[in-house]
Amino acid sequence: MRKTWDFHGGIHPEENKHQSTQFPIVDAPLPNKVILPLQQHIGAPAEPVVLVGEKVKTGQLIAKADGFISANIHASISGTVVAIEDHAIPHASGMTDECIIIESDGQDEWVELEPLADWESASVDQLLNKIASAGIVGMGGAGFPTAVKARTRERHSIDTLVINAAECEPYITSDDMAMRTYPEQVITGAKILCQLVDPSSCLIGIEDNKPEAIKALQDAAKGTHIEVVVIPTKYPSGGEKQLIQILTGREVPSGGLPADIGVVCQNVGTTIAIYKAITQGEPLISRITTLTGNAFNRRQNFTVRLGTPINELLELGDFDQKAASRLLMGGPMMGFSLQGDELPVVKTTNCLLAPTHDEFPDPELENPCIRCGMCEQACPAELLPQQLHWFAKAQEFEKAQLFNLFDCIECGACAFVCPSHIPLVQYYRYAKAEIRREDEEAKKAERAKIRFEQRQARLEREEAEKAAKRKARMAASAKPKTAPAATAASATSSAPALDEAEQKKLKIQRAAAAVALKKADKALAEGKEANADNLAELEQAQQQAQQKLNDIDSKLGTAKPTASSAAAPANSLVSEEREKALKQAKIAAAASKAAIKKAEKALATAQEAGDDAEIKAKEADLATAKANADKAADKLKALQSAPAPSATATAPTTDNSA
Numbered sequence: 001m002r003k004t005w006d007f008h009g010g011i012h013p014e015e016n017k018h019q020s021t022q023f024p025i026v027d028a029p030l031p032n033k034v035i036l037p038l039q040q041h042i043g044a045p046a047e048p049v050v051l052v053g054e055k056v057k058t059g060q061l062i063a064k065a066d067g068f069i070s071a072n073i074h075a076s077i078s079g080t081v082v083a084i085e086d087h088a089i090p091h092a093s094g095m096t097d098e099c100i101i102i103e104s105d106g107q108d109e110w111v112e113l114e115p116l117a118d119w120e121s122a123s124v125d126q127l128l129n130k131i132a133s134a135g136i137v138g139m140g141g142a143g144f145p146t147a148v149k150a151r152t153r154e155r156h157s158i159d160t161l162v163i164n165a166a167e168c169e170p171y172i173t174s175d176d177m178a179m180r181t182y183p184e185q186v187i188t189g190a191k192i193l194c195q196l197v198d199p200s201s202c203l204i205g206i207e208d209n210k211p212e213a214i215k216a217l218q219d220a221a222k223g224t225h226i227e228v229v230v231i232p233t234k235y236p237s238g239g240e241k242q243l244i245q246i247l248t249g250r251e252v253p254s255g256g257l258p259a260d261i262g263v264v265c266q267n268v269g270t271t272i273a274i275y276k277a278i279t280q281g282e283p284l285i286s287r288i289t290t291l292t293g294n295a296f297n298r299r300q301n302f303t304v305r306l307g308t309p310i311n312e313l314l315e316l317g318d319f320d321q322k323a324a325s326r327l328l329m330g331g332p333m334m335g336f337s338l339q340g341d342e343l344p345v346v347k348t349t350n351c352l353l354a355p356t357h358d359e360f361p362d363p364e365l366e367n368p369c370i371r372c373g374m375c376e377q378a379c380p381a382e383l384l385p386q387q388l389h390w391f392a393k394a395q396e397f398e399k400a401q402l403f404n405l406f407d408c409i410e411c412g413a414c415a416f417v418c419p420s421h422i423p424l425v426q427y428y429r430y431a432k433a434e435i436r437r438e439d440e441e442a443k444k445a446e447r448a449k450i451r452f453e454q455r456q457a458r459l460e461r462e463e464a465e466k467a468a469k470r471k472a473r474m475a476a477s478a479k480p481k482t483a484p485a486a487t488a489a490s491a492t493s494s495a496p497a498l499d500e501a502e503q504k505k506l507k508i509q510r511a512a513a514a515v516a517l518k519k520a521d522k523a524l525a526e527g528k529e530a531n532a533d534n535l536a537e538l539e540q541a542q543q544q545a546q547q548k549l550n551d552i553d554s555k556l557g558t559a560k561p562t563a564s565s566a567a568a569p570a571n572s573l574v575s576e577e578r579e580k581a582l583k584q585a586k587i588a589a590a591a592s593k594a595a596i597k598k599a600e601k602a603l604a605t606a607q608e609a610g611d612d613a614e615i616k617a618k619e620a621d622l623a624t625a626k627a628n629a630d631k632a633a634d635k636l637k638a639l640q641s642a643p644a645p646s647a648t649a650t651a652p653t654t655d656n657s658a
């Protein structure tokens with residue numbers, strides 16, 4: 001038997017898992033509509049590739065991953081895209097985000113699926129591309145894009161693949177029932193991951209409170225090198241760092257990743273999704289979700305299409321609104337209360353929990369900390385929860401960071417044992433949100449400082465250039481008047497005539513410079529939207545590109561063109577400048593919309609933290625962002641409605657005297 005280790009702390013809450021394991025998994029009915037958020041994962045939101053009114057089939061790509069850490073989104077039903085708009089999403093703050101909404105045609109007509117027929121001889125790249133294109137993300141809660149995690153081998157030496165089958169949180173049984181029902185899929189998914197990661201051992205860690213699943217996996221794993229390791233039931237053994245410690249005895253360093261100690265960890269639901277993507281070509285369009293808690297009369301696991309509105313599931317589970325003390329997404333320890341039932345099931349929705357008042361009475365009144373130290377004994381991350389609580393309360397965030405606040409996995413074990421009923425995790429979430437906000441503000445200030453310094457340097461450079469020109473002019477005017485006429489003409493004229501060949505060369509250079517500026521504009525706009533760290537460099541690159549174009553324009557524009565070629569370049573310059581102004585106005589309008597969204601999110605975070613001063617500040621930020629957006633929209637409108645300038649009005653005067 002393989003040796004296992006223990007981790008510090010942990011608790012043994014009532015498991016309450018049997019309620020939802022009495023019946024097999026069944027398919028939930030097709031929803032009437034689905035609401036698919038563009039960000040159901042860690043990383044950048046996906047970019048829509050469909051339009052409102054477009055007909056889509058089940059499994060069709062509707063939003064494409066935007067960047068390295070992002071994930072594709074697929075239609076989970078067939079029907080018509082009826083909206084691409086902001087909609088409430090499942091989040092602790094009750095925030096909204098951009099979603100694609102599809103109304104079902106009731107047909108469930110699928111796109112043609114393309115499995116990798118002989119995956120065992122497929123290359124690593126083929127497998128990774130398939131997993132990435134299927135939009136698979138970690139389904140155990142975090143939602144990190146799986147293909148990115150599976151690429152870890154490119155940068156780290158990995159010797160152990162851990163499949164997280166612990167499912168330690170009370171009430172939730174979606175992984176347990178999936179393992180009982182589809183053990184071969186779990187094992188095949190693990191084999192595919194082994195082909196990608198190439199570890200020397202593959203360990204499936206499962207708690208000993210799941211005997212049926214253990215037996216099913218052991219049978220399916222016979223004859224493979226995959227080992228099913230049964231571990232004692234203790235919350236939170238399913239925490240990534242805790243499970244790795246139990247199975248390998250290695251500790252992920254503070255602030256580090258499992259890959260730093262040679263381990264990659266994937267959730268059991270993710271391995272099933274990988275199995276489906278590779279062997280059946282099926283993208284991630286559904287997941288198993290537990291409906292449990294005694295306010296559901298039907299407590300069971302269902303295979304649910306992503307985007308299904310919660311209210312359709314409440315109906316399916318025969319939800320008793322009056323009996324429910326609350327409605328949670330996730331389990332009782334790490335889940336969060338849902339604000340409304342128009343929210344969709346997303347890739348990480350493993351459970352809907354509707355406990356009655358008997359199961360979840362109202363929270364006890366919070367009392368002062370009595371320094372009993374029980375929270376410290378329970379903390380699996382070996383933190384000092386009571387001190388983190390004091391630092392968060394006193395807004396001493398630097399100290400909280402020094403005490404490794406960000407190693408807190410928000411498992412709630414400390415709050416569970418606290419005799420003073422202090423909602424400790426809420427304090428940690430608040431402190432983390434504040435630190436992230438302060439970091440963001442510090443980064444913005446640094447960027448502003450760099451911009452200011454660059455501007456100063458530019459002004460000084462321009463001043464020096466002007467002084468040099470003045471000096472040159474004075475030197476020229478001091479020359480004897482007996483100089484030949486041709487020399488005098490060349491000294492006073494800053495705009496020599498250009499012949500056809502020179503003009504052509506300049507025009508080619510201008511076209512290249514215009515393309516470079518376009519790219520720099522785009523990179524800057526994207527950088528602003530993503531709040532990129534290298535904004536200063538992007539701005540500098542954009543300014544340089546603009547300067548280069550201006551230089552060429554000034555050569556073309558101030559030169560005395562020949563009669564045959566004067567009008568055409570002038571016309572094209574005018575219209576190009578107008579296009580450029582329009583484009584910049586469009587970018588500004590888009591950026592101002594993004595700013596509104598960010599301000600709304602910041603306000604939601606402040607509202608969640610319940611800090612009145614902060615809420616006021618964020619409301620003011622939001623009002624400013626909206627005012628800026630109005631201005632940007634007005635400017636864009638004015639440019640769009642202005643008539644295009646006529647060639648005769650703006651073309652430089654043709655001068656044939658040269």
Ligand code: SF4
Nearest residue numbers: 369370372373375418
């Ligand atoms: S368990 Fe509660 S009362 Fe005891 S030290 Fe921790 S925070 Fe204080």
Ligand code: SF4
Nearest residue numbers: 379408409411412414
């Ligand atoms: S919530 Fe954080 S501080 Fe509390 S026990 Fe879990 S890891 Fe420790």
